[in-house]
Amino acid sequence: MQLYNKLSAKERAALIEEAGEDRLTLSFYAYAKIGNPHLFRNHLFLAWDAMEVLGRIYVAHEGINAQLSVPAKRFAEFKDFLDGIYFLKDVRLNIAIEHDLKSFLKLKVKVRKKIVADGLNDASFDVTNKGVHVNAEKFNALLDDPNTILVDMRNHYESEIGHFKGAITPDVDTFRDSLPIIEEDLKEHKEDKNLVMYCTGGIRCEKASAYYKHKGFKNVFQLEGGIIEYARQVDNLQLDNKFIGKNFVFDHRRSERITDEVISSCHQCGKPCDVHVNCANEACHLLFIQCEECSKAMDTCCSTACKEVNALPYEEQKALRKGIPNSNKIFKKGRSEVLKYKL
Template identity: 40%
Template sequence: MKAYRILLYYLYTPIEDCLAYREEHHRFCLENNLLGRVIVAPEGLNGTVSGLAEDCQRYMDWLHADPRFAAIQFKIEEHEQHAFHKLHVRVKEEIVNSDLPVDPLKQTGVHLEPNEFRQLMNDPDVVLVDMRSNYEHNVGKFKGAITFDMENLRELPDHVTEIEHLKGSGKKIITYCTGGIKCEKASAYLLHQGFENVYQLHGGIIRYGLEEGGENFDGECYVFDGRVTAPVNHVNPEIISTCHVCGTTTSRMVNCANPECNEHLPICEQCGWDMDGACSDTCRTHPRKRPYNGQGYYPKKFEDYTPVMGFKSAQGSFRKE
């Protein structure tokens, strides 16, 4: 049993005074030695944090004790240490950037629990649709899934035509993403665009891996913490990505050491050292290239950030991030 836990969660639920709750939430995380990223928005809460097992349990109990967040479903993974370097609790307009004209509290696709998803995923009348960014599905995705070449969920409307042929086909469309949050809006948007028989994997890839072993997920799952990728398939794993530099098979994902590039790319360990963490010779010799430590993960640095105060404006109040 490893000493630390990584928690991933979200919940669409109205939050009235986001700034006040942001301060309360931030204070609790500080007092309980938690690191990670939490987004507070009028539409709900979205977070991923790490800490010692007992601190994470205290955090989950605290959130569940609040009637607004009693329904939060946590994805819990073990880890040897903190998966984050900082604590960020921010107020934003949405808990996942989308700009889609939908409200998950009013309509979404049918939620499939991991065991239901596993039973359906190989049905010939089922089409799996990946709602993640290209750098995420390039390193791992479900067998046979449709993927879109998009940088973020805001681009989904530009790609809906790629599955237009599924309208009226009688096929079951199952959307999936890392933890389930993108699918709440993505599945709602598909329904809004006239698609029928729309479903979503409840809890996403991570929960499916934890509860059902991750069968038929090829590669690794891109995660937004210091691990960069995490294995989810313990049944029939297969690596699908290849090193950007030499072309050998690898599931190792890095950010280019040149901050002006910062591309998320699969780069094998040997090429990581040979290229000093960069994706090309141009980036390797760039004057702003960051020192490479063999990991390929570079947490952002903020001049106005401190763990206790977070981000402060000149007036001394927490500003909306």
């Protein structure tokens, strides 16, 4: 019984290219009590591998968080499968604005302690007492209300390339970092303001809204479906689009363009740019913003030192990395001291 990938990302990419068939990039999440996450994980892998579904999926006792690439011709089959699971029946699917055949190249279904690393003790508050879900039209109306405080629940490298106008964008590296900071900064407005939150697809707000209600915030709202669904609704309903720039996504595309505005800069030269890359030096792999000119000049590396390493034969690079753990710069997301125009 095959429960893991047998093909490399390179082999899978070649097969996708050869097939030339449309694929849909989508995401969904659901909080539910899963008694045996490992058994559920294996059930998902077997079914989705047979459907040629690819993606990154986290399963925990508290639920599922999934980002996927599904063959378009098998979408109905995929949806039927979800509907056959009681807590996933009619689950909202956030279908990407921009599709890419290679948004995911492997099927990874992993069992985790939590589906989002929030650092919270769920037993200390009622996680089901969530904020009010609002659609794009209601969200826009709330933003026009002077009593509204809008908070971006994403990390700095996400909001740097795109966010809602007037939003508070915490300068944090992780979701868990943002929770206490926002609570402290807004503690004077627990009763007199609307606390409105948004994130990429809604999952972070789902837990955060319950947490802030527990902390005494009276009027808590969250954008249903996150930025992904908001962009779809404003387009379909011809609403005023209050988002500017790009929406960061966690697959090979790295972002979806929502509006034409470029609100960030190349971290190496300072020119307007909103294209994230990973440093080509595998021992670094730093995520940062790099324009086309700097990419050519630096061979898609974040520094001269990394460029020199990347120019070495592969076997020499591999020998240099042997026995050395991954650089912690991988998790710095654009904060490295080598970047002149970092956030």
